[in-house]
Amino acid sequence: MTLHDKNLSDFLDREGALSLLRSAIARQSITGNEGNFVALLKDEMLARDLSDLGSAEFMPGRPNIWGTRKGKGGGPKLLFIGHTDTVHVDGWREHWAGDEREDPFGAPIIDGEIWGRGAGDLKAGICTSLSALSLLDSAGIALKGDVNFAFVGDEESGQPGSGVSAGIKHYVEKIETGEIDRPDFVVYVEPTRLAIYPAQIGFFIADISVAGKSAYFGVPELGHDALKASHKIMSALWAHSDAVSARASHDLIGEGFLLITTLNGGGYIAVPEQCTLSLIRKLLPGESLDEAAAEIEAAVRGAVDDPNINIEISYPAGRDHALGGEASEIDRGHPALAQLQSAIGSAMAGRGALEGAPFWSEKSFFTNRLGIPAVYCAPGDIRNCHTFEERVSVEEYLAGVVAFAGFIASYCGVEDQ
Numbered sequence: 001m002t003l004h005d006k007n008l009s010d011f012l013d014r015e016g017a018l019s020l021l022r023s024a025i026a027r028q029s030i031t032g033n034e035g036n037f038v039a040l041l042k043d044e045m046l047a048r049d050l051s052d053l054g055s056a057e058f059m060p061g062r063p064n065i066w067g068t069r070k071g072k073g074g075g076p077k078l079l080f081i082g083h084t085d086t087v088h089v090d091g092w093r094e095h096w097a098g099d100e101r102e103d104p105f106g107a108p109i110i111d112g113e114i115w116g117r118g119a120g121d122l123k124a125g126i127c128t129s130l131s132a133l134s135l136l137d138s139a140g141i142a143l144k145g146d147v148n149f150a151f152v153g154d155e156e157s158g159q160p161g162s163g164v165s166a167g168i169k170h171y172v173e174k175i176e177t178g179e180i181d182r183p184d185f186v187v188y189v190e191p192t193r194l195a196i197y198p199a200q201i202g203f204f205i206a207d208i209s210v211a212g213k214s215a216y217f218g219v220p221e222l223g224h225d226a227l228k229a230s231h232k233i234m235s236a237l238w239a240h241s242d243a244v245s246a247r248a249s250h251d252l253i254g255e256g257f258l259l260i261t262t263l264n265g266g267g268y269i270a271v272p273e274q275c276t277l278s279l280i281r282k283l284l285p286g287e288s289l290d291e292a293a294a295e296i297e298a299a300v301r302g303a304v305d306d307p308n309i310n311i312e313i314s315y316p317a318g319r320d321h322a323l324g325g326e327a328s329e330i331d332r333g334h335p336a337l338a339q340l341q342s343a344i345g346s347a348m349a350g351r352g353a354l355e356g357a358p359f360w361s362e363k364s365f366f367t368n369r370l371g372i373p374a375v376y377c378a379p380g381d382i383r384n385c386h387t388f389e390e391r392v393s394v395e396e397y398l399a400g401v402v403a404f405a406g407f408i409a410s411y412c413g414v415e416d417q
Contacts, residue, residue: 075145125189191380204324
């Protein structure tokens with residue numbers, strides 16, 4: 001019997017797949033506490049007979065974990081990867097007080113959706129990939145190529161001293177040294193509503209400090225107004241953003257721009273001496289992060305003509321680049337994309353479209369650093385992640401399991417039974 005003789009959904013263990021996701025959500029793994037979830041993943045990976053199971057700390061007490069389902073030979077190597085950490089739950093219990101969603105790690109199923117921190121971002125994706133392997137085993141399908149799984153920490157921002165992609169940097173280095181096999185194609189399981197994202201935005205954050213000199217309000221000529229200088233800087237930055245948006249657009253991720261996100265400063269009945277502002281810049285594939293940052297700096301410094309105003313600019317969010325995260329995209333003609341689209345479309349009608357990631361995550365470590373094609377794809381909706389509304393559709397999750405199983409079989413190849 002071959003793959004074409006089987007209906008994969010007939011072999012789906014719905015309750016097992018749902019139990020896995022609910023157990024994953026129950027393991028609190030806010031950035032810094034990834035080990036709590038990794039312990040569960042180790043048991044689940046062992047239960048699926050993954051070989052070459054490895055785990056190593058990328059920071060003290062914070063492990064990555066990886067493993068391989070070896071194929072019979074003759075097929076390509078596929079990697080599913082996702083991050084084990086989630087954002088914080090500050091205010092969650094207060095928001096849902098008295099509701100069955102009050103526990104952010106309780107994973108209740110309400111109106112066909114599983115709720116909880118990490119449900120969408122991105123424990124549904126991790127559990128989809130592991131459940132897909134179980135489905136193939138239940139269907140008696142033997143693969144030619146290897147299926148690799150890697151789960152890394154430190155992707156999310158928000159916790160002091162964390163959120164710099166330390167986990168994936170550690171993992172990628174092992175690929176570069178040959179300690180871990182190099183995959184041929186990568187699916188990073190960020191939530192996409194089962195769309196496929198071959199392109200992602202880039203970004204950097206700039207913190208700008210503007211220092212002048214205070215003076216009593218009655219004699220402002222003795223001071224140097226940092227707030228007035230900041231106003232000129234913001235006007236220049238907004239004009240620069242308009243120019244950036246006008247010069248290029250990408251069919252999947254739109255236009256580049258910058259957004260001023262904070263402004264702080266002022267004086268007490270006095271000329272303001274100090275102001276700070278922050279911005280985030282969205283980049284398109286092909287844009288140089290270094291050049292974009294240089295443009296920002298030129299706009300900022302060119303806006304102020306008072307030599308007594310001091311300006312300092314820093315970039316606090318380095319990821320795969322010292323200043324931020326690089327944009328990336330892959331060739332949409334890659335055959336794996338058509339295979340993944342077909343598998344998703346068969347599992348859930350209307351899904352599997354090619355779209356662009358409106359976020360930055362870590363697939364660029366593969367596409368840009370290693371030259372390995374990678375996409376984002378998984379159940380879940382990024383628009384409710386990081387909020388009190390985080391949840392994932394049961395129907396979409398289970399369809400994702402069937403879709404991933406079909407894609408694994410198609411991409412890695414199947415031994416006729």
